[in-house]
Amino acid sequence: MKPQILLKEDLPLLYESLKKKNKVFSVMEKGKGKCVFAETDTFSDPLDAYTPTLLPPKKYLLPQQETLFCFRMGASPSVEENVDVEPQVIFGVRPCDIHAISLLDKTFSLENAENRYLDRRKQTIIVGIDCLHHCDTYSFCETVGTLDVKEGFDILLTDMQSVIPSEAKESHIVEKFFITVGTKKGEEILKEFGKTRDASDAEVEQFNKIHEARKRAFEYRFKTEVANLPLVLAGANEDVTWKELEEICLGCGSCNIVCPTCYCFDVFDNVDLSLNGGERCRQWDACTLKDFAVVATGENFRKSRANRLRHRFNRKFNYLMTKYGQPNCVGCGRCSKVCLVKIDTVDVVNRLIKNKGIGNRE
Amino acid sequence: MPKPKIAFFSFTSCEGCQLIVLTLEEKLLDLLEHVDIVHFREAMSERSEDYDIAFVEGSITRQSEIPQLEEIRKRAKILVAMGACATTGGVNYLKNYLDMEQVKKIVYKERADKFDTIPTRTLEEVVKVDYRIEGCPIDRDEFVEVTKSLLLGRKPRIPTYPVCVECKLAENVCVFDLGLFCLGPVTRAGCKAICPTYGSGCEGCRGLIDDPNTSAHLNVLKEHGMTVDEAIGRCKLFLGKRTK
Amino acid sequence: MPLYIPTLAEIVQVRRLTALEKWFKIRTKDGVSFSYEPGQFVEVSVFGIGEAPISISSSPPPLNPLLTKEGIKGRSTLPSGNGTFEICVRKVGDVTTALHSLEEGAIVGLRGPFGKGFPLSQMKGCDLLFIAGGLGIVPLRSAINYVLDRRDDFSNITILYGAKTPAEILFADELFGWQQRKDIECEITVDKPDSGWAGKSGVITRLIPPLEIDAKRTYALIVGPPVMYKYVLMELGIKKIPEAQIYISLERRMKCGVGKCGHCQINSVYVCQEGPVFSYRTLKFLSEAI
Numbered sequence: 001m002k003p004q005i006l007l008k009e010d011l012p013l014l015y016e017s018l019k020k021k022n023k024v025f026s027v028m029e030k031g032k033g034k035c036v037f038a039e040t041d042t043f044s045d046p047l048d049a050y051t052p053t054l055l056p057p058k059k060y061l062l063p064q065q066e067t068l069f070c071f072r073m074g075a076s077p078s079v080e081e082n083v084d085v086e087p088q089v090i091f092g093v094r095p096c097d098i099h100a101i102s103l104l105d106k107t108f109s110l111e112n113a114e115n116r117y118l119d120r121r122k123q124t125i126i127v128g129i130d131c132l133h134h135c136d137t138y139s140f141c142e143t144v145g146t147l148d149v150k151e152g153f154d155i156l157l158t159d160m161q162s163v164i165p166s167e168a169k170e171s172h173i174v175e176k177f178f179i180t181v182g183t184k185k186g187e188e189i190l191k192e193f194g195k196t197r198d199a200s201d202a203e204v205e206q207f208n209k210i211h212e213a214r215k216r217a218f219e220y221r222f223k224t225e226v227a228n229l230p231l232v233l234a235g236a237n238e239d240v241t242w243k244e245l246e247e248i249c250l251g252c253g254s255c256n257i258v259c260p261t262c263y264c265f266d267v268f269d270n271v272d273l274s275l276n277g278g279e280r281c282r283q284w285d286a287c288t289l290k291d292f293a294v295v296a297t298g299e300n301f302r303k304s305r306a307n308r309l310r311h312r313f314n315r316k317f318n319y320l321m322t323k324y325g326q327p328n329c330v331g332c333g334r335c336s337k338v339c340l341v342k343i344d345t346v347d348v349v350n351r352l353i354k355n356k357g358i359g360n361r362e
Numbered sequence: 363m364p365k366p367k368i369a370f371f372s373f374t375s376c377e378g379c380q381l382i383v384l385t386l387e388e389k390l391l392d393l394l395e396h397v398d399i400v401h402f403r404e405a406m407s408e409r410s411e412d413y414d415i416a417f418v419e420g421s422i423t424r425q426s427e428i429p430q431l432e433e434i435r436k437r438a439k440i441l442v443a444m445g446a447c448a449t450t451g452g453v454n455y456l457k458n459y460l461d462m463e464q465v466k467k468i469v470y471k472e473r474a475d476k477f478d479t480i481p482t483r484t485l486e487e488v489v490k491v492d493y494r495i496e497g498c499p500i501d502r503d504e505f506v507e508v509t510k511s512l513l514l515g516r517k518p519r520i521p522t523y524p525v526c527v528e529c530k531l532a533e534n535v536c537v538f539d540l541g542l543f544c545l546g547p548v549t550r551a552g553c554k555a556i557c558p559t560y561g562s563g564c565e566g567c568r569g570l571i572d573d574p575n576t577s578a579h580l581n582v583l584k585e586h587g588m589t590v591d592e593a594i595g596r597c598k599l600f601l602g603k604r605t606k
Numbered sequence: 607m608p609l610y611i612p613t614l615a616e617i618v619q620v621r622r623l624t625a626l627e628k629w630f631k632i633r634t635k636d637g638v639s640f641s642y643e644p645g646q647f648v649e650v651s652v653f654g655i656g657e658a659p660i661s662i663s664s665s666p667p668p669l670n671p672l673l674t675k676e677g678i679k680g681r682s683t684l685p686s687g688n689g690t691f692e693i694c695v696r697k698v699g700d701v702t703t704a705l706h707s708l709e710e711g712a713i714v715g716l717r718g719p720f721g722k723g724f725p726l727s728q729m730k731g732c733d734l735l736f737i738a739g740g741l742g743i744v745p746l747r748s749a750i751n752y753v754l755d756r757r758d759d760f761s762n763i764t765i766l767y768g769a770k771t772p773a774e775i776l777f778a779d780e781l782f783g784w785q786q787r788k789d790i791e792c793e794i795t796v797d798k799p800d801s802g803w804a805g806k807s808g809v810i811t812r813l814i815p816p817l818e819i820d821a822k823r824t825y826a827l828i829v830g831p832p833v834m835y836k837y838v839l840m841e842l843g844i845k846k847i848p849e850a851q852i853y854i855s856l857e858r859r860m861k862c863g864v865g866k867c868g869h870c871q872i873n874s875v876y877v878c879q880e881g882p883v884f885s886y887r888t889l890k891f892l893s894e895a896i
Contacts, residue, residue: 032540036533054533064531068610071653077713079653081611111879112864114609237893248578250547252526264868267610267861268519271510271654273392278654280610284531287868289523290573293894295859296658296699299832301872301894305575311871311894319874338530340538340547340582515707516655516700 001187004196008175012043017193018089026091046092046129051136052332056097056260057090067279089125095149096141096332098128100260102152128153133217138333140346142218146330154186155179178207223350223359233318236352246306248341255335256286261328369401369413373420373427378499379445396513415440421447421454422483435489443485446498450569454482496568501553521551524571525564529555537563548574566600609864612651612715623776627696628706634689644748645723645883649863651715658701659860661745664692665752694744720863721882724749729825733762739830743776745855746829763790768810772796772803814841821846829855835896852886
């Protein structure tokens, strides 16, 4: 489908039309300029919420806690799969979070594909919203290559305006969205909605110009090319930076919890009060927490906070990056922002680069 | 198999944790399908000295409480310390910063001589404790989890991570950003970050996590404008036993 | 395929081995097929308690029993086939404690087998040195019986086993049986002998120096507590066994078994996928492995 144009005043109508058949989650203000994704009764403008949400929209694809299956206990136990997938829309997802969802898609579809995740993903419509300026000082999307987003959304809205000259009165501004259609589903949504029109050649050109121009607003922040990071990390196991971080890291797990690409989980049985049955659940876990690598006999293979943090950085910029060919970090900056002791992801990576003596970028 | 017999006991405390158990309402009735409660002063008048599991709240602050607790330990197969007073000394621990004679005078004035008091002890400082339910007051769901686990013969699933995890999961705005102070980064979770969720900082009622980075946390408090004395004062309320 | 949903399996036989360990024979229900390799593990569920990764201790039956008649004669138990396998469980956590309370006929949940086992087929024609410390005999027993069932395929076979005390020796009947065999070497040592113990005493590493090893054609298969590896590897280094010919099985908390939950990860490696058996050449580069 050709790119579409939607008048900004019609955005609430799009929201309403999606609500007819789906649960819709959109961005809501939570106070102090912080936002969350929540099920909203009325339209809330995603443009109002520019900084990344407290938790990423991942929570609708990989819930904080979910039932894997139900079981009956006792002499003749039984198991029954628990399916609770319903159509949903995540409305107003930023490029970084769209990239993060694409990474989760890889995790759960390659090697031992997980239907639980994939079924939910199939039932999820992603309405993306493009970023035209830098959201806050913590983010580094341009650095890790997640500012531009080509896939992973059904439709992507880019804020645009055009000035209509008028001889009779003052020229007026038309606020509109340029819509990139990412999937067949996205196309169907817009066809059913019916209030968009094909973008003109001039509008396509304007969109391209906006994209070209916005790059200037985003700086590249690592002191070497991203492609070098696996090497940097692999050679930094004994780097002094980790020792320094051991002193200041609280080991509180916040960086993991707010991360849009973290997916590790714990598994446990929740027995109902009848004591005859229950459910096997999984729950978000965090590799920076003390007990993450403890085995049954009590041995802890990552005892120190520094080793756990090192593991986390390696997952982002070495282990999973080597596997998937791109960082397992989308530069949203949530981890740096929530860190009470100001461990900043960009800063840590740059310290490793500097200590290795391979910094080649300003 | 006969139902396990459960007893509730109370030492120096506000007995609020027992009250939490009563507020379980339907869940309590479901649990009663599997156990017999034989001793629960706050809820019933009958008493029995024959029980398998003892839930004990309160701390030990008088000499006379010691043999009582020892007797409970002797009778119970499993002893569960319930609530901050029992597990960390709780607010009762505040008196340990003072001389006992001084404490008596503050509390009982001219009748001070008539009362016995000793420095506050947690249950674990007197007898062996099998399980702990932290918090002031305890968390309802955690009480249910512990009871269920005891009946199933497994270890209760109680968080070892700090409150920050639950606070982030609750999508709270960090209370430090609201200009408040918080002990959440070093305090054991399990309360679902209830205080930050309702807009106040964590007081540390569930005790410290196993490997708290207290010096880094102190720096956080200082950076947000707390003096060291204020920080220590704050920690004394619940983390007294572990505050240096 | 549902990744996390167990199938049901029956405990068909239980035997107490020591104060802490029990042996279970498990059979899948409803004729569900179950094939595995020595060194792999399963996830066993006791519903309401949880799920735990457990090494398989039996060996898969030979494809052609006629070829291995001799091997089978020397065994105290027959190889497990037809959807059955054996595990040996130490009572250390919730799931293992619950398993210990189960009797014959009890139903458990089963997922797997998972992971990569010992690459025994590439060791054909070579000398094999098995080194097991304590509970390490559990997965290694699978490989040992596999090899003994196919005795002619391998050259010299040496088994070293160390336990803390005589009472803690696992699969004692089988071990003593191996000691009787003329076609293999089997040495048993205990750290703390008691008055009734006539065998060797001292740590297992002491059994290595006297061995005559043709390093080039020897594969070493080692399983034991983490503390054991360092010293055993040192001794094997002295014997000049190439690192690529040393295989070690690692203990980790595989919660999902399918490379998702992250708990068993060592550096970039998911133990549940690429292990639990690794060559020392691979392990050497994993900083948190042993």
